[in-house]
Amino acid sequence: MRALQTEALQEDVLMLEKEDDGQLYAVFSLYVIENELVEITQLINRLNSTTLGYQRLTANTTKQLKDLRAEMQQLETYDTLQVVKRQQDNKQLKRELDQCRNRLYPITQPTPPQGNCPHGEFRNITGVRMHTEGEYPGSYMYGAWGRDPKPEAGKENWYWLVMLTSSNIYANYVRRYSSLSALIVGVSTPGNVEIHTSNPTTNTVQGPNAVLYGEALYYNCYNQDSVCRFNLTTKAVTTLQLPKDTRYNSKGNFCHLDECYPYTDLDLATDESGVWVIYTSKHDFGNLVLSKVEEGEPLTLGQTWRTSVYKQGVTNTFMACGVLYATRYVNKDVEEIFYKFDTTTEVERFDISVFINKMSPNIHSLNYSPVDQMLHAYCDSHMVSYKVLFS
The missing domain is CATH 2.120.10 (Neuraminidase)
Incomplete structure (x- = not known):
């Protein structure tokens, strides 16, 4: 878009150079060119502002992703070293308690009918x-x-x-x-x-x-x-x-x-x-x-x-x-x-x-x-x- 406006400005300047109206319209033409220059300047400023915004957004996103990855690695380490270990310890403790209970308190049960277990599952x-x-x-x-x-x-x-x-x-x-x-x-x-x-x-x-x-x-x-x-x-x-x-x-x-x-x-x-x-x-x-x-x-x-x-x-x-x-x-x-x-x-x-x-x-x-x-x-x-x- 900026290239098109620049091209249009060049055409207007060439037209102004060719004009011979006894300076009747010269001032008006210059006003037109000035307005176009202002529009181009504003467009360039907006473009630069947008580019800088994207750059800042990209930089911020990259930083957030790096921070998130670091947090996930920390959580993974914590889970591996703490949560899973605690689950394993709890399971081992439960097995040992079950073994102690069965060893210390054996129970003699009457013969049950088929499929009916007196011991549980x-x-x-x-x-x-x-x-x-x-x-x-x-x-x-x-x-x-x-x-x-x-x-x-x-x-x-x-x-x-x-x-x-x-x-x-x-x-x-x-x-x-x-x-x-x-x-x-x-x-x-x-x-x-x-x-x-x-x-x-x-x-x-x-x-x-x-x-x-x-x-x-x-x-x-x-x-x-x-x-x-x-x-x-x-x-x-x-x-x-x-x-x-x-x-x-x-x-x-x-x-x-x-x-x-x-x-x-x-x-x-x-x-x-x-x-x-x-x-x-x-x-x-x-x-x-x-x-x-x-x-x-x-x-x-x-x-x-x-x-x-x-x-x-x-x-x-x-x-x-x-x-x-x-x-x-x-x-x-x-x-x-x-x-x-x-x-x-x-x-x-x-x-x-x-x-x-x-x-x-x-x-x-x-x-x-x-x-x-x-x-x-x-x-x-x-x-x-x-x-x-x-x-």
Whole structure:
């Protein structure tokens, strides 16, 4: 715009130079030029004022941005060093208080109906409470151990152990210990209770996922898609045929990205309400299936639930208060309880995010004991236990 006015002024001056009106209009023309010069001067002044304003605005904005960035960095440092630290300290303190409360004030509850937990809602587990390799350190990589939730009188403090002594797949006896101390030092007063003298053979143990309940061992029968129940008193074996298309003989294993755990097709579990079996089938496209095992003669399969979690994406399962929990491998030091299925509400969740600190990379069996709310893990010949914390 300033260029146009300057150009117009030049044209007016040229026109004035050419005028020959006997000085009749010369004065008027000069007034016109003077007015144009005033307008140009005013325009230049406004332009300069605007430019200076923008410069000041830019400078102020830049300074404000720098100040804001410095404040944000200060707040971030404060949050990292103070707020987050305080949250972590509070969580740690709460966990320690929960552990102290559970250790000092154990409460013995009556056996509840399925899905009705007397302890409250599952919240977390502690760090390792007990760790031992028992009598045979490093000898038997696969196995299971724990307590009988329904023991005979006088055997309330006994523990049991099943080690896969043939090819890391098969076992033909269960070993008993009269106390936890006896298990740790490796003194088995009752010794072995044999299912059969041969290993393996019909109705002996196949795979690591066995449990003891009511003085009877429940496990995957050798070379069958069936649950076996071995009565430790009478030595009788009862079998329970699972539904057609149930995967067995290492075709429906627990797995993680690096490997699968062989012959983990059937996982037996105990909780406050009894015995459960977790498995999968071709009909269910490899997803976990959960069934209640009903006591009595003959052994029968009770209610069944189907889940949407893929079995080969799971490393282990356990039951607590009628709720199925599943774990997955995070790394060699950590396992995550990531999933649960409530048999009462039939609601499943994939966001549990409870972590298990491991003593060895692989957890080959995981059993919950409702007697003392402990979680017993068998990991590469290590026997490890954790306390389950409820709200």
